[in-house]
Amino acid sequence: MKALRKFLDKIKPNFEPGGKFAPLQSVFEGFESFLFVPATTSRSGVHIHDTIDSKRTMTVVIIALIPALLFGMYNVGYQHYLAIGQLAATSFWTVFLYGLLAVLPKIVVAYVVGLGIEFIVAQMRHHEIQEGFLVSGMLIPMIVPIDTPLWMIAVATAFAVIFAKEVFGGTGMNIFNVALITRAFLFFAYPSKMSGDNVFVRTTDTFGLGGGTVVDGFSGATPLGQVATHVGDKLTLTNIVGEPLTTMDYFIGLIPGSIGETSTLAILIGAVILLATGIASWRIMASVFAGGLLTAWVCTLVDPSIYAAALLSPIDQVCLGGFAFAAVFMATDPVTAARTKVGKYIYGFLIGVMAIIIRVFNTGYPEGAMLAVLFMNAFAPLIDHYVVEANISRRLKRAKKA
Amino acid sequence: MANVVKLVNGLNLNLAGVASPKVERTIVSDTIAIVPDDFHGIVPKVVVKPGDAVKVGSVVMYDKTHPQVQFVSPVSGEVVAVERGERRKVLKIVINNNGKDDAVTFDKASTAVEVKQLLLQSGMWAYIKQRPYDVIADPDVEPRDIFVTAFDNAPLAPTLAYESLAGQDAQAFAKGVEALGMLTAGKVYVGVDSEDVTLSTSAEQVVFKGNFPSCNAGIQAHHIAPVNKGETIWTLNALDVVLIGRLLMNGRIDMMRTVAVTGSEVQSPAYVRTLPGTPMSEILKGNLIASSAARRVISGNVLTGVNVSIDGFLGAYHSQVTVIPEGNDTHEFLGWALPGVKALTTSRTFLSRWLPSRSAKPDARLHGGERAIIMSEEYDRVFPMDILPEFLIKAVIAFDIDRMEQLGIYEVAPEDFAACEFVDTSKLPLQEIIRKGLDALRKEMN
Numbered sequence: 001m002k003a004l005r006k007f008l009d010k011i012k013p014n015f016e017p018g019g020k021f022a023p024l025q026s027v028f029e030g031f032e033s034f035l036f037v038p039a040t041t042s043r044s045g046v047h048i049h050d051t052i053d054s055k056r057t058m059t060v061v062i063i064a065l066i067p068a069l070l071f072g073m074y075n076v077g078y079q080h081y082l083a084i085g086q087l088a089a090t091s092f093w094t095v096f097l098y099g100l101l102a103v104l105p106k107i108v109v110a111y112v113v114g115l116g117i118e119f120i121v122a123q124m125r126h127h128e129i130q131e132g133f134l135v136s137g138m139l140i141p142m143i144v145p146i147d148t149p150l151w152m153i154a155v156a157t158a159f160a161v162i163f164a165k166e167v168f169g170g171t172g173m174n175i176f177n178v179a180l181i182t183r184a185f186l187f188f189a190y191p192s193k194m195s196g197d198n199v200f201v202r203t204t205d206t207f208g209l210g211g212g213t214v215v216d217g218f219s220g221a222t223p224l225g226q227v228a229t230h231v232g233d234k235l236t237l238t239n240i241v242g243e244p245l246t247t248m249d250y251f252i253g254l255i256p257g258s259i260g261e262t263s264t265l266a267i268l269i270g271a272v273i274l275l276a277t278g279i280a281s282w283r284i285m286a287s288v289f290a291g292g293l294l295t296a297w298v299c300t301l302v303d304p305s306i307y308a309a310a311l312l313s314p315i316d317q318v319c320l321g322g323f324a325f326a327a328v329f330m331a332t333d334p335v336t337a338a339r340t341k342v343g344k345y346i347y348g349f350l351i352g353v354m355a356i357i358i359r360v361f362n363t364g365y366p367e368g369a370m371l372a373v374l375f376m377n378a379f380a381p382l383i384d385h386y387v388v389e390a391n392i393s394r395r396l397k398r399a400k401k402a
Numbered sequence: 403m404a405n406v407v408k409l410v411n412g413l414n415l416n417l418a419g420v421a422s423p424k425v426e427r428t429i430v431s432d433t434i435a436i437v438p439d440d441f442h443g444i445v446p447k448v449v450v451k452p453g454d455a456v457k458v459g460s461v462v463m464y465d466k467t468h469p470q471v472q473f474v475s476p477v478s479g480e481v482v483a484v485e486r487g488e489r490r491k492v493l494k495i496v497i498n499n500n501g502k503d504d505a506v507t508f509d510k511a512s513t514a515v516e517v518k519q520l521l522l523q524s525g526m527w528a529y530i531k532q533r534p535y536d537v538i539a540d541p542d543v544e545p546r547d548i549f550v551t552a553f554d555n556a557p558l559a560p561t562l563a564y565e566s567l568a569g570q571d572a573q574a575f576a577k578g579v580e581a582l583g584m585l586t587a588g589k590v591y592v593g594v595d596s597e598d599v600t601l602s603t604s605a606e607q608v609v610f611k612g613n614f615p616s617c618n619a620g621i622q623a624h625h626i627a628p629v630n631k632g633e634t635i636w637t638l639n640a641l642d643v644v645l646i647g648r649l650l651m652n653g654r655i656d657m658m659r660t661v662a663v664t665g666s667e668v669q670s671p672a673y674v675r676t677l678p679g680t681p682m683s684e685i686l687k688g689n690l691i692a693s694s695a696a697r698r699v700i701s702g703n704v705l706t707g708v709n710v711s712i713d714g715f716l717g718a719y720h721s722q723v724t725v726i727p728e729g730n731d732t733h734e735f736l737g738w739a740l741p742g743v744k745a746l747t748t749s750r751t752f753l754s755r756w757l758p759s760r761s762a763k764p765d766a767r768l769h770g771g772e773r774a775i776i777m778s779e780e781y782d783r784v785f786p787m788d789i790l791p792e793f794l795i796k797a798v799i800a801f802d803i804d805r806m807e808q809l810g811i812y813e814v815a816p817e818d819f820a821a822c823e824f825v826d827t828s829k830l831p832l833q834e835i836i837r838k839g840l841d842a843l844r845k846e847m848n
Contacts, residue, residue: 001733001735004735005733033771034736034738035735035736036733036734036735036736036737037733037734037737037738037767037769037770038767038768038769038770038771039729039730039731039732039733039767040730040767040768040771041698041728041729041730041765041766041767041768042766042767042768042831043831044831044833044834045816045820045823045831045832045833045834046704046705046706046820046823046824046833047698047700047704047705047707047709047724047726047766048415048417048557048704048705048726048746048764048765048766048824049767049768049769049770049823049824049826049829050746050747050748050749050769050824050825050826050827051737051742051745051746051747051749051752051769052747052748052749052751052752052769052770052825052827053738053768053769053770053771053827053829054770054771054773054776054827054828055738055770056738056749056751056770057751057776057777057827059738059739060751128771128772130773132776169774170774171773171774171776172773172774172775172776172828173774276750277749277750277751278749278750278751279751281778281779334776334777334778335776337778338778339778339779339792340778340779340790341779341782344779388790388793388809391788391789391790391809392808392809394788395630395808395809395810396808398628398630399630399631
């Protein structure tokens with residue numbers, strides 16, 4: 001490592017103002033601080049600092065996303081081979097490889113576009129490259145359907161990074177979750193590619209792997225898609241080849257859906273990592289689930305002939321769609337969530353409530369979890385405002401009494 | 403009587419280099435220095451020049467904005483230099499100690515007016531700080547209450563020094579508290595950390611249980627009787643009250659204090675007795691671990707102290723010296739990804755938090771770059787007041803005076819944010835932000 005350090009020290013002057021590669025200073029510093037913890041020492045205030053920094057924080061979130069990502073890759077392959085009727089004849093690793101090849105380009109595109117913009121902006125503003133997009137770039141591929149074209153992901157990512165983050169001042173300053181803005185942009189700009197029955201299962205081959213024709217009786221509708229179009233009072237959700245599904249299936253997650261969202265189990269493993277390390281707020285996470293379960297229960301009381309989702313049990317509701325993913329990874333984004341203790345309970349609870357309400361009562365949108373988070377992002381500052389005002393009025397009251 | 407305040411939020415760091423509880427020696431240095439920067443917020447006017455003879459208690463400078471507030475020499479001897487820096491700012495006044503200990507004798511004081519006059523003349527006023535603004539108390543304003551802190555739970559704190567409050571300094575402490583009681587119509591409160599401590603004073607004793615910063619006067623005042631807009635309180639450290647008591651008992655000043663020499667770079671951490679302004683090189687002579695790497699010499703503790711370097715002097719308010727490695731030539735490869743078995747941290751993302759606590763040897767590195775405030779509720783965990791630290795910090799950065807007042811700026815001092823600054827993932831200089839905010843506010847308001 002000494003040799004690498006020496007090499008960096010040798011080429012460093014080229015990147016400083018006046019050097020040959022001065023326009024790449026931020027990029028160089030980004031890589032340097034990625035390789036070696038900066039040796040800057042404190043110049044005022046405390047003389048020792050906690051070893052944690054934002055790189056470490058973001059790394060932990062990415063680690064927490066990995067179970068859901070790996071499961072999502074496998075599930076992409078699983079749904080594909082199920083659709084073409086070759087699942088039993090295909091090995092586990094081939095199924096996984098198919099999913100890996102299908103998902104990897106999306107991750108690469110999201111990172112290249114997002115980090116590219118991040119690098120340029122960092123250089124323009126002469127500040128360090130910030131780590132926030134490392135998480136956003138991983139989230140984006142996980143919340144889109146597998147058949148979303150790469151160019152759409154590129155356009156949406158660019159839009160979100162520029163207009164939802166950089167114009168507000170970069171990581172830590174944004175009002176809306178960057179990954180969710182990407183998703184919302186795609187949803188409203190290209191609705192036909194983001195919902196419906198034909199985008200959640202890839203039926204064609206990927207890089208020549210897994211060719212074949214779909215079996216008879218195939219339907220690519222997600223469980224929530226089926227609920228949205230369901231009429232009558234007996235609801236049986238099926239997988240893509242028409243076999244009935246149980247709550248356990250929703251929980252394990254071998255069902256069609258956005259890449260990273262289907263497996264509640266894998267998401268909960270991520271949740272355990274986030275909570276054990278103390279990176280995500282348990283207050284938000286718990287209250288999203290509380291709000292969701294409560295509202296889902298209330299919704300079972302409405303007339304199922306008008307609102308078919310009333311037939312789903314509260315447990316099914318939180319296992320299906322993007323609810324768990326939104327609760328664990330989206331709602332807990334500290335920058336866009338409420339920042340006060342009390343505010344977090346309110347914020348999380350309302351996300352749970354909104355998500356289920358959109359799902360049940362707006363049949364135009366089969367899924368509402370992501371929109372609910374985005375909606376509450378806008379209200380988080382308002383919630384905090386009232387919590388802060390309460391603190392202020394306590395102080396004023398005390399002054400009057402004295 | 404058991405007046406106990408339990409505080410949950412706080413910071414407990416286990417560092418290497420705790421001073422063993424014995425006073426090793428008394429250090430009488432040939433030269434001592436008075437550093438005006440120690441007394442934040444004053445405009446120094448030096449009244450001595452090189453060659454002048456001074457006694458223990460002779461005035462060497464005063465505050466231009468409050469000429470009554472004087473600062474005195476802790477030794478007798480001769481002024482050798484008045485060093486100035488840019489724009490003729492006084493850096494230090496160096497005095498040669500002749501070791502004779504000739505002292506100015508002060509008159510006895512028995513009324514409130516006399517006591518105040520005595521404290522101002524004898525330089526003891528400098529130990530009285532006020533909230534708001536955390537500066538030396540304005541002699542024209544009578545305090546609502548006076549808060550004396552009689553323990554310290556910062557990392558490697560000089561606990562032995564505080565034990566003397568119930569021992570050999572008990573009488574002086576009681577005398578000092580009694581004198582302070584004359585200067586306020588309100589009460590004098592003494593904050594201690596255990597019900598077992600009984601300090602025989604006329605003050606009201608309050609027990610504070612919890613980790614750092616529960617030893618800070620601001621935290622204690624907040625839980626006893628918080629400062630509202632327009633009110634002024636005084637805050638003092640009990641070890642400084644002892645100096646006031648000695649003056650009242652003996653009619654002369656005696657600034658000798660017990661100082662803990664601590665930190666992982668100190669060979670045998672222990673206590674010494676010495677005067678403020680003693681050179682660090684004398685205090686640490688022969689007691690540093692042999693090493694070629696840079697080290698940081700701090701007057702005070704690692705959270706609120708001042709980096710004075712080995713050429714510096716013991717600060718006027720400090721009873722502790724800490725020496726840690728600087729760490730500026732440590733380049734940790736992929737440090738953000740390491741398990742962190744030895745990391746000093748409050749974060750459970752490092753293995754060290756899951757292992758039994760071991761004493762750490764931290765250096766002065768930030769361990770990361772400065773960022774916007776990303777994580778929420780991080781400061782709250784180590785901030786035991788009903789104040790929203792993050793929102794207050796943001797108001798101070800924006801210098802929105804109304805908002806700062808509403809959020810409680812008058813109750814806080816930079817030291818109250820020391821623990822927040824340590825845990826901050828975004829590596830913001832919070833104490834500096836609060837200090838600048840308070841200074842600007844003081845300017846704006848006066």
